[in-house]
Each structure stands twice: as structure tokens, then as C-alpha cells.
Amino acid sequence: MNNIFTTPGNADNLSKELLQKWNQVIKNNYDSLIRSYPSEYFEFAPADINNASTVSIKWFGDPAEPAFCLSKDIAQKLSDWGIKGRHNTHNEYCEYSIIYGFDSLGKKRPKRIQVTTELREYWVTLAMHSPNKLAEIASQVLNREVSFLELYGITDPTSLSLREREVKFSRIVAGHGNDRSLADIGVPSQPEGDINRENALFMTHPINGLDDLIYIVLFGAQPYAIQKDGSIIPADKESIFKQFNVTQLACRHADPAAAMGAHGAAFNGQKVAFTKNLGMYIHSFASNRYLYNDNEIPSAWIKFSRGEEGMYQRLEFGPSDNEDIFLDDIILAEGGNDVPVTGGYQIVKNVEVGPYVHIGEPKPMSDSDYVLINENLDGINCSEANICNLMQRLYSEYSNSKNKIDNRLNRQIV
């Protein structure tokens, strides 16, 4: 079979066989979803859409849930709360880790932010079928030698079966990614090893998965419509998400953007497909909003990688280890306020992420082509979403842990 999809961002030069494995993963995910969400407006193979135009679907990378549930201030605290924050809040297809360093006084301070939009499934495919390629790419990304021990928990994964590699890599580096078969044998949701906890090697939040990405575009790729005053008009987000009892998705950045992008096309009779570089990309970063000593940030402090220009999947922001400068020496200009950068939330809020899609030409639509749904006049109150209970509990936990640290420090001072 010819490969339909290339590597995300054209970042890696894979063998034909390895690329075939990645294509098979995409196909398997698609097949498992298309039965439940059939859409005549979605094409699996991008080449099947004639005269297609390529467009980006974009949203901002900052976690939406803690912001709409609690506040943006609390969202920043929770999102920057180390690995706990990443695992619970970074679910807009954009994850980050904070790299710390020690200043000349020995104080631990944030040094750089690593942002990734790379799909977990791609890395698991490499881990299963080519441990050597995996180690090579991981070493390139982290700019140091990465050992099999860090990736699999053993020194020689080549002797393992595919399944054993998948399990070990998922346990140590990738987490179970909502894969029931992995979860059932005790692979944790989030990785146990350090390499993808201390770094943002690729995304591990189960919601940031390939299956969810395909699902939400398939879900949206329908000409949902409302009949109003004798006319057929496009259904709005609230009506669509309510009709299908997925209001929990409606308040996030990623899902409404992806679904409504596909819906907009379908309503015009246009077909949609992911491009051959199916992946999640960093489309823009407002680096112009940051200042160091009242000047623009040196360009060396902004490093995009893991893809060709326009298809970057990784951003590293901040001074190098050789400089006695730290992230909190950098200022983010928020309107008239100048605030020091203390974590990744202040970076990803200025980053737009999303996939590229092909969109075909419009076709004339007759009334019977539309999928009529009920209009939701009540709206969706995001602050009452179920996820807000989790966010509230997380914030309590954060506050308690912060109080404990403060008390300990106070005791030491006394």
C-alpha cells in the first residue's frame, strides 16, 4: 500500500516500512471512529478532494478549563503547577514543561519553557517499531544522548516483542493515552519516568490524542442546521454540542474550533480532510509581547523545531544554560502591565496551535442535505461544567500544598 500520510511536520526521515506503520495507526484510529461518526463530508485521503485549498484551524494553547471554571489567575497557577498541572490542565493539544536552573545565589528559578504539540501516537509507533530511530529522535529533540533505559526502563528493547515495547514505553514515557488495553494491565495515565515529565518531549494528556482529533473533526463535519423563521441557518456551537450531549467539550478552545471549522465547510457542501502531514502544529507565537531589559527578546531565545517552517511542533523559549539570565528576568507586556514570566502559561496563551486541513469546493445544497437539530436557546454555562468539580478539587489541593510549603518556610525562618 502507498503511504497516504507523511511524518508530522516532515520532521523525520522514516523508512517506508516505518512510515507505513504510522499510516496504519492513523487508519486504525479512523476506522474505529468512522462507524460511529460517518460523514460524507470527510475524506480520509487528502488527495481524494479535488481542487482542495489548505487552511489552518487554530486556537490558543492556554488551558481553557481552569480559566472558565475558576479564573485566569487560578488557571495560571494550576497550569504552571509542575507535572500535576500539566497532567490535569494541558489539554488543548499544547503541553509544556518548565526547565529550571540555579542562579548565582543558588536560588532555583525558571529558565526555559519547552512547548510541544507532538502526538503521543506517533512516538509510540516509533517506540514499537524502531527503538533505534526513537532514541535518535529523542536525542535530537533534547540535544543530548538519550538511552534506552530512559525510554523503556531496560537497556535493550530490541529483544522485546512489539507489545512489550509499547507497554514499557507507555509506562515510562507516554502514559496509557486512554488505551483501554494498556490501562487494564496497569499502565498509568501519565508516564512514570522522568524524561517526558521533566521535558515536554511530546504530549501525554489522554485528551490530546490522535483519536480525539479525528473524532472532533468527524463530529463537526456535518451540515448541522436549524430551521428558524422558515429559513435554514447554520447551527451554532451551543445547539450542536447540546444536541449530542457533549456540552463538556463546548467550552474548551480546541474542540469547538476543530468541530466548528469542519461544520462551516460541511454547511457549504465542502469536503474536509486532514493534510498528508496529519499532526498538530504551532501556527504563531506572539514573541513580540516579551521584553528583556526593555528590548526585544534575542532571537536565540526562541527556538522552533520538530518540523519545517509553518509546521513546527516544538518551541523552546528562554535563555541558554550559558547565560546568567532567567525566565523571570523577561517581561510579558499585558496591556499596560509589565509582568515577569514565571511559567509556561504566559507563553502558551500567546501561541496558536492546530491542524491543517484540506477543504474542497462548495457544492449546491438542497434542504434535505442539512442535518436539522434543535436550537439551544439556554446557552451553555461553562462554569457549571462537570470538569469544574475536578478543577475546584485541584485548586484546593494546590492551595493546601502551597500552605504547607509556606508553613514549612515560616518555621525555618523562626
Added chain:
Amino acid sequence: MLQEGIYYQKGTTPGKHLSLIFLRLNKDKSTENIRQDIEGLWKICHELKKGRIKDLPGVDLPIESLSILIGYGKNIFSIDGLNKTIPSDLNQFGSFRKPKANGGGKLLIGSGLSYSNKVYKNVATEDIVLQFIGDTELSVSRPVVEIWKFISDTDNDIELSKFYKGFQREDHRSWIDFHDGISNMKSGDERFDAISIKPSTGLDNWTELGTYLTFIRLSVNLKEWRYLSLKEQEIAVGRMKLTGCPVEKIKDSVAFPSLGCPFTGTNSITDKINGKYVNKSFFEPPVTVDLETRLSHVQRANQHRSPSSSRDSLRVFRQGYEFLEHIDEYPGFSAGLNFISFQDTPERIQRMLTQPTWLGNTNFGGKEDDENPKLDSLLEVLASGIYFVPPVNENESFPGEIIFKQIETAHNNV
């Protein structure tokens, strides 16, 4: 409920004239005294709506559909003893940068908009803004004089810092002769969803159904604009000059309009047939895949993200008014726009003005790194401000009274 003066509903049309009055309070007074001052002001305003002024007792003056809106700036929340703390979004995003002491300076870091070199003090950043919209120039001018009378007759604890006036144009064009501002959100839900502050469970729940007003007084450098050729102007705006039709694509430095625009029998998108705008579908610029077209002003400002309720969409409801005023220097006048927008958080407008894929780093439009030199200072900022516009609560004497004293609200949160 939103205050009046925001014409978002179907069938409502704002009056032709506007005045904005900026007031500074004596913050050394007690909270109760300040509350009484504002209550007094509000009574004066409402007498004006009835056609009554203090110096003409018993005389009925023309009413002329006056609408009045009150907003509060960030600084007012520094008063001791208030009943409410500053709303989080006003605290974080409630200001633009100050002009430099010797004039000029960026409106926002990352934005291509700067203050005029003649502006060294921003006179629109005050404690209170009052917006008056009416059908005649007198209807919006009289409040200025009546408010001065009120201040003079009391303890002079309020200072009338500045007022600005503006008018609407029947031709729906701006001073650059284009229909660059004609695209706005659909009246009704789409506007409301972008404007109204969403429910929240935190300390800011009292702000629900309020909004934020953003004001930027922009002068247009018509001399530089007229140096541009017609083709350059059309590419910069993203519309055709004579017809107002949106640009669909640019080829060999020539802009091509959307097919079928304008409708046969019309010369401009604002022409009517039988009293109806037959070209209304061309008010909104199309979703285009042409990369150069996407750099135009109208495409950068609206990237067709839906739903408007998502702050991620960066949609804002614009309600601007043009101005023309005398100046002593050549050419003897300053022409421009009182840009006014309403949105659920001022973060929307700040992101729109700084994100590189939106209006970031550009003054008006075009490529950010080689913007046409004649365009890089087309717009200059003369004044700017951001104000919280509280919701209407029937238990209050004036919108926002709850900031100063306990009031029963729908949230029962006094």
C-alpha cells in the same frame, strides 16, 4: 442585563452622534460620598433623557433618543473601602500602555499602533466614562455642559477630564474612502455572545452580563494614504474601493473581488433594492485561502473563528464613530475614528492587536516585516482607555452602585 447604548439587538440602530465624557474622581473622599456623587451624575443624565435640565425647570426639551452608558476604569478600584474588588480581567487587561513622557510610544508591546508624537498624556484613562448616543449633535453635546454644571454646583470633587465627539457616516465608508468597517457581527445572539461577561462562580460573579468597553481614538494620515495607488490601497484594505466588495484573491499585485459582487443592478455593496441591502452577504469578508489576501486589514481583524462566545475567537462588537476636528498645523484638520468595541474581556482586543497572525506588529495590514512604509504610520493613537461596564441591576440607583455599597443581586451575593 447589558446597559443601553450597546446596539447589539436586532432592529436597533445607534444614533448618528456620540459623545464620550471622561471623569476623574476625588478619591480622598469617603466611599459613600463618591457613591452619592455618581448617583447625582446619573440623575442628571436621566433627566436629560426626559428632556429636562436643571436651569430650565418645567421646560420640555427634545428627547432625541438619547442612550447613556457608564463604565469604570481600573483606577477607581484603588479607592479604600469599596464593596467590590477589581474584576480580574480589568486588573489584568484593563489598560493600554502610557505614552512616552516626550510623546509617542507603543499602544501595546507587539502592536503596530503607536501614540502620536504629540500625545504625551493619555487623557482617556480615567475613573469613569459616560457614553452618550443620540440622533442630533445637540443631544450628545448638552450632556457635556450639564455635567459641567453639576460639577460646578457641587464640591468640584469630580473633574471633567476630557470629552470627545463623533458621528456616523451615511455612506458607510471611512476617511480612507473604503468600506473597511462595514463588516460586523450579526445582530442578536452573535453580538451578545461576544459582548457579555460569562457566568462564573468566583469573586467576579457580580460582573456577569456586564461588558468591557475599549476606546481608541485613531487619527488617519490621509496624506500618506493618498500616496498609495488604488491597487495598493485595495490590497491593504482587502476590499475594492469603489464597490466595497471584499477581495477574494490577489494575483500579480492586483486584487480580485468575490464573484458576483456587487449584485447585478447595484454599484456598491451598500446599494439597496426595494429598501434591502441585496449585497449584505458581501459585508463579511470571505474565508479565503489566498495567503496575500489574508494579510489585508479586514482579514487580519476577523479570522472567522466561531463561536463568538469563545474568547478564543477574538471577535469584538465594534460601535465606532468618525471624527473631524480642527488642528493648528497643516492641513488644519485631524480626521479619524473613535474606535469603540465591546467584548466580554479586554484580553480579546489585546490579543487581536498583538498576535502576529492577527494585527500584531502591523499598523494597518500587510506583511509584518515589510509593511508598505506608507502604511506603517497610517493610524496614530490620540487617546485610549478600557472600562468595565457593569450590568443593569434594578436594585441599583445607577449601574455599578454595587461597587460602592451592598446591593441585592441575582447571585444573592451582596
